[in-house]
Amino acid sequence: MDEIFGIPAPLLFGQLLLGLINGAFYAMLSLGLAVIFGLLNIINFTHGSQFMMGAFVAWMLLAWAGLGYWWALLLAPLIVGATGVIIERLMISRLYKLDHLYGLLLTFGIGLMIEGVFRNEFGSSGLPYRIPNELQGAWDLGFMFMPVYRGWVVVFALACCLATWLVIEKTRLGAYLRAATENAALVQAFGVNVPRMITLTYGAGVALAALAGVLAAPIYSVNPQMGTNLIIIVFAVVVIGGMGSILGSVITGFGLGIVEGMTKVFWPEASSTVIFVIMAIVLLTRPAGLFGRA
Amino acid sequence: MIDTTRRGLLMGTAAAASFGALPLSQARAQAGTAIKIGVLNDQSGLYRDLSGPGSTACVRQAIADLGQLGFNVEVIQADHQNKPDVGSNIVRQWLDRDGVDLVIDVPTSSVALAVAGIVREKNKVYINSTGASSDLTGSQCSPNTVHWTYDTWMLANGTGGAMVRAGGDTWFFITADYAFGHALERDTTNFIRANGGRVLGSVRTPFPGTTDFSSFLVQAQASRAKVIGLANAGGDTINCIKQAAEFGITRRGVRLAGLLVFITDVHALGLQAAQGLALTESFYWDLNDRTRALTTRVRPSMPANAPPTMAQAGCYAGALHYLKAVKDMGVAAAKADGAAVVARMKAMPTNDDAFGEGVIRPDGRKIHPVYLFEVKKPEESRGAWDYYKVLQTVPADQAFRPLNEGGCSLVRS
Numbered sequence: 001m002d003e004i005f006g007i008p009a010p011l012l013f014g015q016l017l018l019g020l021i022n023g024a025f026y027a028m029l030s031l032g033l034a035v036i037f038g039l040l041n042i043i044n045f046t047h048g049s050q051f052m053m054g055a056f057v058a059w060m061l062l063a064w065a066g067l068g069y070w071w072a073l074l075l076a077p078l079i080v081g082a083t084g085v086i087i088e089r090l091m092i093s094r095l096y097k098l099d100h101l102y103g104l105l106l107t108f109g110i111g112l113m114i115e116g117v118f119r120n121e122f123g124s125s126g127l128p129y130r131i132p133n134e135l136q137g138a139w140d141l142g143f144m145f146m147p148v149y150r151g152w153v154v155v156f157a158l159a160c161c162l163a164t165w166l167v168i169e170k171t172r173l174g175a176y177l178r179a180a181t182e183n184a185a186l187v188q189a190f191g192v193n194v195p196r197m198i199t200l201t202y203g204a205g206v207a208l209a210a211l212a213g214v215l216a217a218p219i220y221s222v223n224p225q226m227g228t229n230l231i232i233i234v235f236a237v238v239v240i241g242g243m244g245s246i247l248g249s250v251i252t253g254f255g256l257g258i259v260e261g262m263t264k265v266f267w268p269e270a271s272s273t274v275i276f277v278i279m280a281i282v283l284l285t286r287p288a289g290l291f292g293r294a
Numbered sequence: 295m296i297d298t299t300r301r302g303l304l305m306g307t308a309a310a311a312s313f314g315a316l317p318l319s320q321a322r323a324q325a326g327t328a329i330k331i332g333v334l335n336d337q338s339g340l341y342r343d344l345s346g347p348g349s350t351a352c353v354r355q356a357i358a359d360l361g362q363l364g365f366n367v368e369v370i371q372a373d374h375q376n377k378p379d380v381g382s383n384i385v386r387q388w389l390d391r392d393g394v395d396l397v398i399d400v401p402t403s404s405v406a407l408a409v410a411g412i413v414r415e416k417n418k419v420y421i422n423s424t425g426a427s428s429d430l431t432g433s434q435c436s437p438n439t440v441h442w443t444y445d446t447w448m449l450a451n452g453t454g455g456a457m458v459r460a461g462g463d464t465w466f467f468i469t470a471d472y473a474f475g476h477a478l479e480r481d482t483t484n485f486i487r488a489n490g491g492r493v494l495g496s497v498r499t500p501f502p503g504t505t506d507f508s509s510f511l512v513q514a515q516a517s518r519a520k521v522i523g524l525a526n527a528g529g530d531t532i533n534c535i536k537q538a539a540e541f542g543i544t545r546r547g548v549r550l551a552g553l554l555v556f557i558t559d560v561h562a563l564g565l566q567a568a569q570g571l572a573l574t575e576s577f578y579w580d581l582n583d584r585t586r587a588l589t590t591r592v593r594p595s596m597p598a599n600a601p602p603t604m605a606q607a608g609c610y611a612g613a614l615h616y617l618k619a620v621k622d623m624g625v626a627a628a629k630a631d632g633a634a635v636v637a638r639m640k641a642m643p644t645n646d647d648a649f650g651e652g653v654i655r656p657d658g659r660k661i662h663p664v665y666l667f668e669v670k671k672p673e674e675s676r677g678a679w680d681y682y683k684v685l686q687t688v689p690a691d692q693a694f695r696p697l698n699e700g701g702c703s704l705v706r707s
Contacts, residue, residue: 011512015509220506221529223529229503265513268500272503
């Protein structure tokens, strides 16, 4: 059997693939953050809670309304996105003229409250959510055993990232969005309803978080803390990729998933730290991030 | 039980610290106070479901079950947030200012050990139900401490020893990278070797902050071990088991050994993912007529109507035995000298619906039988919370570390 750095090659390929799968979650979450930051200049610390809400809404739809995974994939982002629209209208919209820090504190506080409410209501140990029947089972790839569901996660996440990128870079709506980022007043003068566009953008970013939450429900424990565990890493991904850079956050998300996966083989103890080490190095050498504009 | 630090966000920590430290609720058994019981545990984090408000409900049930005591009992509770400093502050305030006589429950080993020192210094009574460290009755034993429900030695002996004897003689550990995980791995390794088994490898996973264990599970599988030992707890264990099912590891004959699993974890997993898991507990609600009777009584006051976990049952039994001892020696004498109450508790045999008959050893270790359970298949379960079948009963005299091996200064060799 061939070995690479003393690790059997098949094991290494397996870990590469697993890293890619985790990277899919990082990419989807950081994508939403990047979209929100790019247009609203808000560092959305509620993102982790909104990811968690996506998973919980999927569970509620199944337990209370009998609607399965595929419905959840459609409805949970809409429902959680709608709550995002309400939060933006009622609270965040009042902070655009202030320093970044106020938005950060507000969204962080909202996140804590949402987490607390879910913990009181559903307890801390989590709820079961099954992999849908259509995606049960696994493929034997020779070098590893690949669950069908994980394959689905990668494909679906890639499709979402591509779709978001296309909307923002290649459509008229995306052009408005990018223009509003550059100069909101001028775009408004051309008759575009910028405040409404901003509200819907926030809703869309939140919906992406919820979508990732639905994807995560069958493989991670559905509990109120699930978002908090991921969100810190995702923020590091956004910082490394360059705040507000959409393509940057997607590429960095997948890339760091792979780096983390490799670390789990060579030095498992460091696997939760490696991303932050990279973040520190990137900040020292390229403060605007790998794909950001200085 | 576990040195959990909350997430690394500075502001989150600061904000959380400013809540939490207040007693959450108070209830009077009867008007006027004589004996005051403080339930200290995790009310807002990972271990809320397995201890939390349910432990308080169980303590209140013990008071109700005793009927007319001839004195009044008040119960208060607080959230230690799994932080030793927060827990220590609450206990000091309780003992110095609020007149608390008994501190009970206390998950998270680091907090559990800190509290033991304070209670000893103030000469009150400490019944630990949910902390795991066997040091509580070993190197750090105290004349004021009773360790009721379980400990790391018992868990390692129960699950580790039994699985090796059942043919699982090669192991790979997935270990949470901190004191609790290391201790559990070390203790279990001793039992595996003593029973003729081998440990093929282990991987240390960062704690907290690991959500995806698939990478570690694949490494474990590549080692071709027959058993994957999970030296972790709570959400980590749940994620490991869920992902092992997803990767088909358990379906292909590799067994998972959950070294610390509570019934609330099984509930969170669902039977589909948890089936076949072997685990050790000292209490299960559906074990016998007495445990079922207790469960029926206490369930209406439990959060979400859940049956008690072994940790919560330990709070019931501990409070019950404590109050019997207080009644026996008189309230004034009991309030004056905590060590004397614990000595009386050790002198009296225990008898309760949760653990049956038992004794408390000189080192403070409560002794009772321990059960190796297997999680049922979905088709075997007859309804909600019908999760376990008994694989093996470890008799009380073999379930815990022998008295002379703990290094407790209270034991004369």
